[in-house]
Amino acid sequence: xxxxxxxxxxxxxxxxxxxxxxxxxxxxxxxxxxxxxxxxxxxxxxxxxxxxxxxxxxxxxxxxxxxxxxxxxxxxxxxxxxxxxxxxxxxxxxxxxxxxxxxxxxxxxxxxxxxxxxxxxxxxxxxxxxxxxxxxxxxxxxxxxxxxxxxxxxxxxxxxxxxxxxxxxxxxxxxxxxxxxxxxxxxxxxxxxxxxxxxxxxxxxxxxxxxxxxxxxxxxxxxxxxxxxxxxxxxxxxxxxxxxxxxxxxxxxxxxxxxxxxxxxxxxxxxxxxxxx
Amino acid sequence: xxxxxxxxxxxxxxxxxxxxxxxxxxxxxxxxxxxxxxxxxxxxxxxxxxxxxxxxxxxxxxxxxxxxxxxxxxxxxxxxxxxxxxxxxxxxxxxxxxxxxxxxxxxxxxxxxxxxxxxxxxxxxxxxxxxxxxxxxxxxxxxxxxxxxxxxxxxxxxxxxxxxxxxxxxxxxxxxxxxxxxxxxxxxxxxxxxxxxxxxxxxxxxxxxxxxxxxxxxxxxxxxxxxxxxxxxxxxxxxxxxxxxxxxxxxx
Ligand SMILES: Nc1ncnc2c1ncn2[C@@H]1O[C@H](COP(=O)(O)OP(=O)(O)O)[C@@H](O)[C@H]1O
Ligand SMILES: [Mg+2]
Numbered sequence: 001x002x003x004x005x006x007x008x009x010x011x012x013x014x015x016x017x018x019x020x021x022x023x024x025x026x027x028x029x030x031x032x033x034x035x036x037x038x039x040x041x042x043x044x045x046x047x048x049x050x051x052x053x054x055x056x057x058x059x060x061x062x063x064x065x066x067x068x069x070x071x072x073x074x075x076x077x078x079x080x081x082x083x084x085x086x087x088x089x090x091x092x093x094x095x096x097x098x099x100x101x102x103x104x105x106x107x108x109x110x111x112x113x114x115x116x117x118x119x120x121x122x123x124x125x126x127x128x129x130x131x132x133x134x135x136x137x138x139x140x141x142x143x144x145x146x147x148x149x150x151x152x153x154x155x156x157x158x159x160x161x162x163x164x165x166x167x168x169x170x171x172x173x174x175x176x177x178x179x180x181x182x183x184x185x186x187x188x189x190x191x192x193x194x195x196x197x198x199x200x201x202x203x204x205x206x207x208x209x210x211x212x213x214x215x216x217x218x219x220x221x222x223x224x225x226x227x228x229x230x231x232x233x234x235x236x237x238x239x240x241x242x243x244x245x246x247x248x249x250x251x252x253x254x255x256x257x258x259x260x261x262x263x264x265x266x267x268x269x270x271x272x273x274x275x276x277x
Numbered sequence: 278x279x280x281x282x283x284x285x286x287x288x289x290x291x292x293x294x295x296x297x298x299x300x301x302x303x304x305x306x307x308x309x310x311x312x313x314x315x316x317x318x319x320x321x322x323x324x325x326x327x328x329x330x331x332x333x334x335x336x337x338x339x340x341x342x343x344x345x346x347x348x349x350x351x352x353x354x355x356x357x358x359x360x361x362x363x364x365x366x367x368x369x370x371x372x373x374x375x376x377x378x379x380x381x382x383x384x385x386x387x388x389x390x391x392x393x394x395x396x397x398x399x400x401x402x403x404x405x406x407x408x409x410x411x412x413x414x415x416x417x418x419x420x421x422x423x424x425x426x427x428x429x430x431x432x433x434x435x436x437x438x439x440x441x442x443x444x445x446x447x448x449x450x451x452x453x454x455x456x457x458x459x460x461x462x463x464x465x466x467x468x469x470x471x472x473x474x475x476x477x478x479x480x481x482x483x484x485x486x487x488x489x490x491x492x493x494x495x496x497x498x499x500x501x502x503x504x505x506x507x508x509x510x511x512x513x514x515x516x517x518x519x520x521x522x523x524x525x526x527x528x529x
Contacts (some may be wrong), residue, residue, distance in 0.1 A: 111526035
């Protein structure tokens with residue numbers, strides 16, 4: 001791909017990513033069939049099926065230890081599946097570009113590289129020439145309007161800045177899908193609020209399918225087009241709830257009747273699942 | 278008044294105290310002057326010596342210690358990376374490494390004497406032997422303890438196993454490698470100085486200390502001891518400075 005062709009991918013179907021209708025308006029992006037996974041004797045997934053729609057931000061929410069991380073780690077190929085098939089538009093993981101953002105940004109970034117080189121690193125793995133790596137990284141930074149000094153080493157940055165660098169590193173390859181495992185849970189509250197809006201902005205601008213694990217229900221609903229509610233393991237889909245609130249969502253959205261109702265519904269489902277012994 | 282700036286001079290208080298006690302002890306003749314010469318005569322022997330014979334011995338010891346450390350690093354660092362990259366390989370050799378790491382290197386002198394004779398080779402190779410095991414152990418641990426998340430991060434970005442080794446594991450292990458190098462150079466110095474005392478040596482700081490003692494030239498003996506101390510301290514400091522320059526993320 002040349003520099004000229006580089007642009008953050010617009011939603012390919014031209015359908016706005018705001019307020020999707022009930023049911024999928026598009027062909028599913030990820031199809032998971034017959035997924036099974038166990039750790040020792042604990043069955044985490046048993047013949048699990050799921051479709052993830054394209055161009056949407058999916059929040060994954062459920063009881064602690066139910067298998068949220070395990071799910072996205074299997075989809076992203078970080079851990080092997082015991083059985084089952086995960087396809088992306090019919091293709092295997094090694095045929096697509098994807099990004100992954102870890103919770104622990106401190107350990108996920110490379111402290112020996114400046115932030116800019118951290119962001120450009122995945123392009124190096126794709127054998128993109130140095131000059132083009134630089135151009136593409138600069139373009140991404142300009143596009144996102146990020147105002148941090150990327151000549152700094154990560155350890156000189158605040159937690160939020162480091163996580164922003166991690167997210168940019170995941171986005172620089174123009175991934176078709178981005179996975180985020182509790183990306184903000186190591187940040188303080190103020191920074192979390194700021195980063196939520198940054199992520200929403202990135203999502204609206206890129207239209208990339210995103211799968212976000214969150215342990216904070218308000219955050220999960222606030223960011224999502226759909227909330228995937230999982231049961232205790234072996235995990236089932238307790239609900240796959242559409243969030244209708246229009247984007248960009250703001251503080252006002254939090255007190256919006258529709259939003260409040262959706263959140264209450266998710267909480268109900270969650271509590272039902274937690275009480276189930 | 279800026280007390281922060283004055284704090285830089287705090288370490289000098291210990292030095293001044295030591296010299297004061299030493300001067301007091303010699304001035305009041307609390308210790309036999311033959312066994313403990315005055316600071317003035319010792320420093321006189323040091324300055325004059327460093328310009329002549331002591332300086333030559335100092336250079337010899339620096340050379341041998343440096344050779345031993347360089348040889349050890351060249352062998353131990355690549356080997357440590359290979360061992361550390363595969364936990365199974367390391368576990369299978371761990372006992373052997375630990376065993377020889379625990380063996381006093383001085384016990385190897387007779388063997389190396391038979392192998393290399395009484396020249397520099399023996400001293401340097403025994404010191405290198407000791408330093409290799411220390412460095413190897415630290416490098417391997419540094420590689421093995423590379424942050425799991427960082428390795429996964431490189432993997433999801435499409436890095437091959439070889440790339441992960443060079444781009445991540447190698448750099449991850451650098452802080453621990455420097456711990457190994459600092460310990461290794463200290464050990465090499467100890468072994469070199471001991472070797473210079475006993476096995477047919479004509480020069481070096483160990484020889485200088487030993488010879489001065491035999492001749493009962495106490496100022497010269499103390500001067501040589503100080504030279505050895507300064508060398509050990511200086512080598513440690515040198516590695517710390519190199520580390521701070523090149524492994525800027527260490528401990529961050
Ligand atoms: N590598 C592992 N070995 C054994 N058990 C594991 C491993 N990883 C996760 N588990 C277990 O699997 C379950 C699901 O884990 P995880 O997906 O991390 O939960 P969460 O939903 O909190 O992200 C938990 O009970 C956890 O203890
Ligand atoms: Mg988790």
